[in-house]
Amino acid sequence: MIDRVHAMRVFTRVVDTNSFTRAAESLGMPRASVSTTVQQLEALVGVQLLARTTRRLNLTVDGAAYYERCAQILADIDELESGFGAGEERLRGRLRVEMPDTVATSIVVPALPEFHARYPQIELSIGIGNRNVDLVGEGVDCSVQLGELPDSGLIARRLGMLEQVTCASPAYLDKHGMPQTLDELAQHVAVNCISEKSGRPADFDFDVDGEPVTMKMRGFVQVADEHAYLACGVEGLGLIQPLRIAAQSYLRSGQLREVLPQWKSPPLKVSVAFLKSRQATPRVSLFVDWLAALFERSQQMDDTLTSLYRSAQRRGPSRRDRPEEETAGA
Template sequence: MDRFQAMQVFTRVVDSNSFTRAADSLGLPRATVTTAVQNLENLLQVRLLNRTTRRISLTPDGAAYYERCARILADLEEAEASFREVARGPKGRLRIDVPAPVGRLVLIPRMCEFHSRYPDIELAIGMGDRPVDLVRESVDCVIRIGELQDSTLVARRIGTMETVTCASPDYIERHGEPVALADLQQHRAVHYFSSRTGRIYDLDFVVEGEVTEVKVPGKVSVNDADAYVTCGLQGFGIIQPPRFMVQAHLQSGALREVLPQWRPSPMPISVVYLQNRHLSPKVRAFVDWAAELFGRCPILGGCDQTCSKAEPKDGDMRQAILGLQAVEAGSY
């Protein structure tokens, strides 16, 4: 019996708490199982198990060896499974989490394409407005907006999000069109506030390479992206949503861009997943497909690069609109 088989026998004995049950589950004679454990003890020159007529228990050395065996065997099984899955295609349940506007406007319209390509993947899409803990909540990967900083997770940049300052023609007819940032003090903005902190996010603009926040008076505050855009369409004030959310309204004339000479800075779009030596085929399939999807979309400025150990920094209004207001450590 080789070393790996002996390790499998030993871990099965520990898991079943019985030489007899271990032998039955492995389809081996009980004497073979006993001999395998004895040979391991002789090889390691330590006692792995305490044996009595009624029960067995791990020695301290046995417990340490068991943990290492379990980890080695799990890695081996994962490696073998990954090659089997490559041969027959990725399959299984894949849980992702995305900002609601990204899910509704970008991913959901292309789901048929994804399932045609990967028919054996069951996709569960979360579109909440809060950060998620990938480990605790068993989420495989997430799509997030914003600059990234170091963490234990891995991010692959797949696109760029632009924000546009705009208002309805009715609003502009009633209040005039601002031509300078100082003019905004005589205007109204639809305010977006954090559902977690209540903080109202100001409009921001890039002026000579620096981000400048501008407080604009307003009569309406919301904490939902669709409501934010709707209020702008209804003429309640100037809004600053992601361009991909309002491109159709800009083309139809329902909204008009204002102050185009001072646009907010673009923000990276990343798909984020757990750091793992053996990336699951189903996760890899989704990550590659998402990168391809965003790369085909000019308005999202496809950009494909890998950035390991990444975590979003504190959010601004654009992140808040996409449900990314406050990011907890290790969560997305």
């Protein structure tokens, strides 16, 4: 007799991945077994759940309703089982997440030893990129996104805000001068960072007396990678407007200098998005909670470092950092 719970897990995985093959790979089952299990489930419930074509799978009306109930029932079972025994130690399995490079390298990856120590049985698969992820089609559990989320029907939880900073290398500023106004800024060149979401160069954004101001900057270099973007700025190829957490070490070392600090760039909203069917899943729930706490700590640290940096800028270089004065007649 068919194991109904197992069959429901197989069916929901097929729907989430939109593929019998990907579902089989993620479940560690032969593809033929996945197909047979779904057919047996359809025979058991007495309706067709999936409309199969040579190109893709589509849920039938009955299949969509059944999927919603299955997802909730399976989440309830997972939550129930995780509440017994050793509690958090029982949480196990693979969690697939997507996030932007800067968020991964500056915030999440440094804290992963803490996560692993707390949840040693959870395997994280982290994809890098700031794009609109098809969570269902790609089998992704949750996605960290910068900026406004598209109206996709996903559940989203706000994690925080990340400040952007306008900056350039000392070499560039020595050659072209330090802009004092936005009009002067428009005469400068910038490194153009290509947005993964739009495929176009990102504009420079500012908040001027509460009003958003967008500036299209000219430049002769385009990059689509955050590390390359920062490297181009450090090498003096133009002004850049990266996330402050990505540029902080370069600002502290003096490889980059903040430009027009009186005109702030609007901070970017950071959210984590996940499928409705994943909302009550213990692994997703705990990871989202952990991310929220991590971002809160990171925001506090970033605010402190920013405050210290700006205080140091106002004071100017310390005596130790200033070049020795030349003596008369030397």
